[in-house]
Amino acid sequence: MFIWTVEAVVAEFDVLVVGDANPDLLLRGDVRPRFGQAEQLLTAADLVLGGSAAITAAGCARLGLRTALLAAVGDDVFGRLVRDELEKRDVTLLAADGRGAPTGLTVVLSEKDDRGMLTLPGTIPALRPADVTGELLARARHVHVASLYLQPELAAGLADIFRNARKIGLTASLDTNWDPDETWESITEILAFTDVFLPNANELKAITGLDETDEAAASLVAGGTTVVMKDGARGARAWWPGGACAAPGRTVDVVDTTGAGDSFNAGFLAARLSGKSIEDAVGWAAVAGSLSTRAAGGTAAQAGPKDLAV
Template sequence: MQFDVLVVGDANPDLVLRGDVRPRFGQEEQLLDGADLVLGGSAAITAAGCARLGLRTGLLAAVGADVFGAFVRERLAERGVELIVPAADDGSVPTGLSVILSAPGDRAILTLPGTIPALRPADVTDELLAAARHVHVASLFLQPGLQAGLAGVFARARRLGRGTSLDTNWDPTGRWELGEVLAGTDVFLPNAAELFAVTGTDPAAGVEAAAARLTAAGTTVVLKDGARGGRAWWPGGGSAAAPAVAVDVVDTTGAGDSFNAGFLAARLAGKELPEALAWAAVAGSLSARAAGGTAAQATIDEVIPSAR
């Protein structure tokens, strides 16, 4: 097989602004502490993290023929990720862009969709599925065309014996509708807010109750739990927790995507779920050491000692 993991989803630059980032209208000028143009998009950051951890990684994403598209291609090539652009993509749509307003403990994200919603289920061909051991989909709610047929994509992947995982990220519409997608998802990787929203669970019931709704149907839930690390529940009643690693936090943008990469790298290396969760927590923590999602992504030599 050509790839250990095929990541499907978004790829765009992130402009990360740090400091006094809460906008004040009325033409007030504010001074920032830092500004970095970095590779963004949940799928692209996850793919870069997977490659950093030694996986043969392909990324299926629509990218325009503009300066932002060139930036994305260069950053992916530097990391060793093979970018696969849909056959119907003629480059006429501008590449998406996100502006991250990063404040201590929180952030806001402004996104121009551009090419991000361009993927369609037919772009994930049987040939691509056959070329990978595992298929990971990211930022699904930003891609309504792909979302409408992802259940069928995952069904084809399963028929070919491929693993599947999903990180929806936030739903800007607030509908949180996945239909039959999770029924064909081996591993769901949300944060707590996303888990409650997708399952329709009252947060007062706790994450365990929300996760139980999915594990009962056969889906493993791997929760990104911020500074606390991660938690996981799987069918049959198993569960695990893993602590985060203490770092001097510069920016948490993309930390959840690096968490995904750590988990996928461990599982594809044959690690059991508790150890894979530990890898994920370490990879997510270490990525916060620099601005943007990829500058400080962990290497395998950093993850293994810290995950023990």
């Protein structure tokens, strides 16, 4: 298992997050649309910072990590919202070429225990492997990639990116998020250079093709990857070469679960990059994911240092 160190290299950033950044339009209330020109009433609507990578980056910065986000963002009203929100949260945006596309947007139809999402990809798939240069990697201690299945060009070169990161002393983590096509193309080559894989239970089973989470995790741990699984209201479970653990979440009044998994990721990364054990980091992740559900959107109620006794 690759060793995480508190100061592995002299770097500008503790973590470089790579992936998607877009607004989320959150709709709550009577949120199951009916065609036939039926009009229904909502109880709330919020336009907030979204994208798995952007929410993770915001959570990392909130927990004290020097954080950069590499994402493609358009020069339009949604892009300006993204830039403004990241600046407010002390995240350095390293904007990649969006290739003329509009900034992406996700509409979230949210209920207390579930949600549906409609996404306009826009600039989200514009990232390419060439955007993640060796010089950029050298500015960070750790690299985290999110929303892999929304970024096919980046995915095609990610194994080489992670391989190069490992050569220069970086650790790497991956959260694929859901595959909208539900084809779940193999990421075996990428996982060979991934220190930590951060799926939820359904993603873990879909990616491995195995029905039991323990068996699915074991199949990845055999290749040297640590698996840290989001386990809903139960908190978290983790498996690594030579060990396993579980951690409970925290009981809260749930308003919205959007971005909870991304805040979970931030809790884990903040703990590990500050020198905590895997067991402690899994505990931080579970609590950070729980606390983020206290408000609408992925960033409004993210955990701060005092919440996790940093």
